[in-house]
Amino acid sequence: MPRRLPGYVSLLHNGTLQKRVDKLFSLYAPCKLCPWKCGVDRTQGEKGLCRASDTVQVAKALPLKGEEPPISGSRGSGTIFFSHCNLKCCFCQNYQIRQQAQGKEISTEALAALMLGLQQQGCHNINLVSASHYLPQLIKALYTAARDGLCLPIVYNTNGYEDTTVLKLLDGIVDIYLPDAKYALDTYAWKYSSARNYPRINFEAITEMFRQVGHLLTDDRGVAVKGLIVRHLILPGGLSGTESILQRLKESFGSAVFISLMGQYLPCYRASCFKELNTKITHDEYMHAVATLELLGLENGWLQELDVLDNTFVPDFTKKDSWN
Numbered sequence: 410m411p412r413r414l415p416g417y418v419s420l421l422h423n424g425t426l427q428k429r430v431d432k433l434f435s436l437y438a439p440c441k442l443c444p445w446k447c448g449v450d451r452t453q454g455e456k457g458l459c460r461a462s463d464t465v466q467v468a469k470a471l472p473l474k475g476e477e478p479p480i481s482g483s484r485g486s487g488t489i490f491f492s493h494c495n496l497k498c499c500f501c502q503n504y505q506i507r508q509q510a511q512g513k514e515i516s517t518e519a520l521a522a523l524m525l526g527l528q529q530q531g532c533h534n535i536n537l538v539s540a541s542h543y544l545p546q547l548i549k550a551l552y553t554a555a556r557d558g559l560c561l562p563i564v565y566n567t568n569g570y571e572d573t574t575v576l577k578l579l580d581g582i583v584d585i586y587l588p589d590a591k592y593a594l595d596t597y598a599w600k601y602s603s604a605r606n607y608p609r610i611n612f613e614a615i616t617e618m619f620r621q622v623g624h625l626l627t628d629d630r631g632v633a634v635k636g637l638i639v640r641h642l643i644l645p646g647g648l649s650g651t652e653s654i655l656q657r658l659k660e661s662f663g664s665a666v667f668i669s670l671m672g673q674y675l676p677c678y679r680a681s682c683f684k685e686l687n688t689k690i691t692h693d694e695y696m697h698a699v700a701t702l703e704l705l706g707l708e709n710g711w712l713q714e715l716d717v718l719d720n721t722f723v724p725d726f727t728k729k730d731s732w733n
Contacts, residue, residue, distance in 0.1 A: 413634050415562050416581040421555045429578050430552055433545040436575065437463070443495045443541050444572050444610050459495045459542040460510065465550075466492035466543075468505075468512035470523045472532045477669050477711050479625065479633035480536065480564060480587070487527030487561065488536040489520075491543055496568050497603040498591075500644075500686055503724065504678035507539065511727070520550035521557070528561050533632050534585065536564040541571055548582065562634055570604055571614040579621070584635045586618035590658065591642065593650025601648070601686065615639060616661060625667045625709070637662075638710070640669045643698050645690050651698045659705050668710035670698060690715075 420426040439448040440457055447457025456462060472485030480486045490503070492512030505511045515523075524535050540547050551563070562584035569588040590611055592598040598607035618637055625636030639658060643651055658666055672695045680686040695715045702710075 413628075414560060415584050417551060417555055417563065418560060420581050421552065426548070426552050426555070426582070429582065430545065430549045432578055433548055433575075437545050442544055442572070442575055444570055444606070445495060446572075459493045461493040461542045462514075463546075464514045465517065465520055465546045466510070466512040466514050467520070467523070468492050470527065472527065472530050473536065476536065477587075477638060479627050479631055480534065480585070480638070482533040482630065482632040484531040484533055486534055486536040486564065487524070487530070487532030488538060488566075489523060489527075489540075490538045491540050493542055494539050494568065495542060496570055498568075499601050499678060499682060500674070500676065500680040501678050502673075502675065503539075505727065508678065517546045517550040518553065520547065521553035521559075524550065524554040524559055524561075525557060528559055532561065534562040534564050535559070536566055536587075538566040539568060540565070541567060541575070544575065544579075548579075551582070564633075565618075569611040569614055570607060571610070573613050573617045576614060576617045576621075581621075583618075584622065585625075585633050586615075586622055586637045587640065588615055588618060588637075589640050589642065590615065590654050591649060593653035593657075597644075597648050597650070601683070612657065612661065615658075619662055619666075624662075624665050636667070638667045638669055640671060642671045642674055643690050643694060644674055644686070645688050645694065646685050647694070648685065652701050655698075655701050655705055655707060659707060664706045665709055666707065668702070668707055670702060670710065670712050672698075672713045672715045 436442055438450040438452045440451050445458050449455035449457045451463040468490040470489045473488040474481045474485045476486045492506045492510050494507040501507050564585045564587055565583040566587040592607050598604040622636050626634050628634050674690050676687045
């Protein structure tokens with residue numbers, strides 16, 4: 410496959426990218442960037458449920474080789490971890506930066522420089538992890554980076570709790586969507602992540618993402634250039650509703666949809682407050698999820714081998730090398 414330039418390069422040259430930046434900033438005060446629509450004026454220091462200010466806070470930026478194979482490739486995914494989150498998952502493996510707000514505030518110019526630096530290190534893409542609450546500044550930084558030569562695909566790596574109106578402003582900007590599909594039932598989404606209407610909002614968001622980018626496409630090296638990958642984390646006791654989610658994914662997007670089935674659940678953060686979450690998933694639970702994939706004919710994607718999972722899958726963001 411010939412090299413494909415990311416869509417945002419064209420949007421930069423025809424003036425659309427700047428218009429998207431302006432539109433995103435118009436959703437910032439009052440803030441309507443995510444489904445909560447808190448309505449706070451973040452430009453005046455007010456903070457909504459995500460607790461983010463009007464200045465981007467980055468916890469870490471590095472070439473990451475632990476993502477799905479077409480995302481990491483051979484040289485790593487240029488991953489930028491943003492602080493704060495619009496969910497409050499009691500089992501969050503990245504709780505140090507999501508809930509405890511570790512990270513450093515940086516300017517949009519510095520964020521653009523981070524992106525260009527990751528490109529210079531040979532990364533295959535720019536992987537934006539939990540970025541929805543910083544989208545105005547982020548796309549402004551992308552504008553600057555693209556003007557200065559950034560030409561890597563953009564990966565939008567998200568918890569899946571996204572507003573479709575906002576996602577439409579990313580059409581042509583994001584090349585690869587990497588959303589979670591966390592819960593099949595509202596009851597558990599609210600109990601464990603303080604998320605209202607998560608299943609409905611999540612599938613509306615994934616549907617919009619699929620409309621924009623379709624099924625995953627890779628180059629001749631097997632590296633992703635465009636498309637959708639849906640992540641699903643298996644929770645103990647069937648609390649995530651794995652069967653229902655996989656069935657709905659197939660019904661909505663066909664058997665060709667790419668799914669990353671994750672067995673890496675560990676009781677992190679405040680999971681010990683809930684007896685049912687204070688345990689790893691069992692081998693039987695894992696094998697049942699795998700069997701469901703096979704029964705549904707969902708053959709595209711990746712599995713985490715249960716017997717190789719350990720605490721190294723949980724990063725320590727207080728360390729220079731967070732995964733060791």
